[in-house]
Amino acid sequence: MAIQIGIVGMGLRGRQWVQALRRLSGYEIAACVDVDSEALQEAAAALRIPAQRCYARLEDALDDARPEAVIVATSIDHHVAPSRTVLARRIPLLVEKPFALTLRDARGLVAMASEAKVPLVVGQTYRYTGMNQTLRRFLRTGAIGRTGMVAYQVCRGNAHIRSAVTALPDGILWETAVHHIDLVRYVLGQDVVAVTVESFALPWSRLGAGASVSILLTFADGARGVYTATYDSRPASWLRIVSERGILMPWRRWLVLLDGGRIPRIVGTASHLVPPEAALIEQLARAMRTGEEPECSGRDNLNTVAVLEACARSAAERRPINPRDLFDEPV
Template identity: 30%
Template sequence: MPLRIIQVGVGGWGHSWTKLVLNNDLDVELVACVDMSEKALQRVQEDYTLPAQACFTDLKEALKGVDCDAVLVTAGLNAHVPLARIALEHNKHVLVEKPFAPTLEEADSLVKLARERSVHLMVSQNYRFQPTVAAVDALLQEGALGEISTINIDFRRYVNVPRDAYLYYRAWQPLLVDMAVHHFDLMRKLLKQEPQRITCHAWNTSWDQFDDPSSAAATIEFSGGAVVNYRGSWASTSPQTPWNGEWRIECRNGSIEWTGRGDKPADDRTTVYAIGEEGVSLTLPEVPYLDRLGSLATFIQSIESDTEAECSGSDNLGTLALMFAAVKAAQTGTPQSILLPQE
């Protein structure tokens, strides 16, 4: 029997989920959509051939009107917590877009509610599900390169379009919250360590049009001794990187340079350098479900096996804690310790 899903938020990025992710060969069925915009609901009816009676403007009404197993929350950040809470209170599994919640305390409250209701809560950290990430993760777990000392990451994009036509210019912390959260999450996945302390400086260039800082530089200390130097920008005039950024991982016995999730397949590459030797390019593994499809497949598997997903709500608290600490360090100009909520 397919996993029956109600999707909440079908405009913009949510519409992309409906059209490109839910309409796939995974065993799922979109049984209803929820959005405050009648225009957005009309577009879903046309693209997904969803009947009008399966479209709602209120999640509670949708839960009354159709039978479902899970709720996919792809609305804006400020709606994540209230919508997820409604779904959890109705004993539904929840897959929610990143960032998980606007505060760490609210995220933790949902984790505890999901635990109380014995349902699964997962965050779509879709950058995890890429061939380059799988290759680097396997290589590091083999341990042949030895302990990790330093990771240097650069993310560069140049955004310069008419201000009135681009709502993203007014987004809250567009780099540290909306973009770097992907890179923060990959740090935790690959290092298998937790962040302990961060210094961060964030700024706007004279030529960008963002309200909040478009660029940032941070140094992050991890529990196993690794140190990550992160630089990101939405206003860089240097050649752009793939979306994963460009990574250089320095280990005791050599280093790894990798990048991925580019605009072309050739952008995905991983090269290993033994000390004093030329680099060797790795053959990348096949990943059955990429990107957001990987998130959805992992969500389905966790429900079917009744096991915690690798980016469950509980696990994602570490990523959120790092993200919020980065923002606070940048705003205050002082280093921040990274603490998880108490049980």
């Protein structure tokens, strides 16, 4: 029997989830929800979603369609409320990143899922691209020794920045850095124990303060990271991982090692794995079947949310902050 899925939010990401689920076997779209009737109608027409499966209120969708699991794909500033509604009904949940904009709210959702005994998966899609899976596997072989430094530069471009992002004081952290900081945590298998952050704007910025960010990271094993991101540029990005016996550099489909030889060596090729959405929804389905903790669980992702909140505080207070200290604060 196909798992009946409800999707909340029919903007770009919600539509992508509809398309992703239709390419997979074992899932059926039971309901689509959006408080914006125009957006809902446009999505229904474009994706040929039957009118009887479209709802303006989440509660009505849960009552009428009775989905077995729900995907929350609303704008990043509206993840918490629908997630609470779903978890209060004891329904398994997959919520887009960031699943909350504060550690307090994120911990609250994890507690609700634990009490309801249902899985909570966070949609950190970058973990499950072919290249990033290849990178993680190679680092785990230990072939180039310990990792000492990570340099990550992201030039996002601002042509398609949504208003929900620009309205946030630290939008670049919650919309963009959330991908990359979570990814580095994941591929290194290390949590962050200190951040020092500067938020600024490039001289030609049309978005103003906060459109660019520079982050110094310290990992639990002593490795360091340098992450910079901006919305005020043409899009491009690059990643370098400095290890004892060489420097790793993802480039297109290839994982390249610079180890002092004349010619860089290809040490990995990104395979055409299942799409990231498929990997995430399968984690949710497996957790529903077996009760096992998903790899990309809300509990694990608390550490990513803590780093992001620590970054926002560090930028505002102009001092280093240990994300772990945030867990000592009352929920």
